[in-house]
Amino acid sequence: MFPVLPYAPFAPAFRVALPFGLLAGVHLPPGSDPVGHPAMVRLHPDERDFARTLGGFRQVQFVGGRLALGELANELGLRRGPVLPNAHGAPTLPAGFVASISHKRDLAVALVARGHEVGIGVDIEDTDRERPGVAARVLRAEELAVVQALPRDRQWVETAIRFSVKESVYKALHPFLLRYIGFGEVAVWPGLDGIDRVEPFLRGMEGPFKFEARHAWIGDRVLSMVRVRAACTAP
C-alpha cells in the first residue's frame, strides 16, 4: 500500500516505481458528466478527439487513464504522442515502451515500462462488496476448491485477487496471442507476500511464456500487475 494524495477531479493520486514499471493513479470525478476543458486540454489533441467520441463515464475513464499515462511519460523519456487504442482496445505506445490501464469508480491507473517483446497488465478491483457469481465464472475447478475451503469471510477477497490477476494476464498476454483468452486458461495462486503464481492452460498451447504476477492493496481495493515474456527470451 502506498500513500494516496488528496482528492481533486483528474488530479494525481500517486506515482510509484514497482517491479514491472512505473505506476500512476489519477482521481476520477463521480458521475458521467462530460469531461470539462481543464482536463481535456491536458490530453494530446488526437486523444482529445478520441475522447470526444466517447460518452458518459467511459469518457471519464478514458481521460483519467491517459492523464495517468501522461504523469509517467517524462520520467520514462517517452515523448508524449497520442496513446490511442488499437483494434483490440489495447493502448498503443511507441516501439520500446509498453503500458496498461485500468479504471474503477473514482480511480484510473496506468502502468508503463520500457521493453521489447514483453507485455504488462494492470488491473484494479473493489473488494468491499462481494459480487456473487464471480467465483463460478472466473475460477477453474481447482481454484474454486481452494477458495471454498477458506473461512467464509476470506472467500470473496481471495476470489477478487484471482479475478484481478486474470484480467491483468489478459492485458499482458493479449498482444502476444491476439485472441480472446478465457478465465479458465490460467490458474492463479496468490502468495501472502503479494507475489502470485500464474499457471497457464492456454487452449491454443501457445508459448511457453514466463508469467510474473504481483498484487498489492490501495485501501480495500486490490491492484494487480502482470508481466509476460516469451520464456525463451527471458533472462
Ligand SMILES: CC(C)(COP(=O)(O)OP(=O)(O)OC[C@H]1O[C@@H](n2cnc3c(N)ncnc32)[C@H](O)[C@@H]1OP(=O)(O)O)[C@@H](O)C(=O)NCCC(=O)NCCS
Ligand atoms: C479487456 C478487459 C480485460 C478489461 O478489463 P476491465 O476490468 O473490464 O476494465 P479495466 O478498466 O480494468 O481496463 C480497461 C482497459 O483495458 C485496456 N484494454 C482493453 N482491451 C485490451 C487488450 N486487448 N489488451 C490490452 N489491454 C486492453 C484498455 O487500456 C482499457 O482502458 P482504455 O480503453 O481507457 O484505454 C476485460 O473487459 C475483459 O474482456 N475480460 C475478459 C477476458 C479476461 O479477462 N480473461 C482472463 C484471461 S486469464
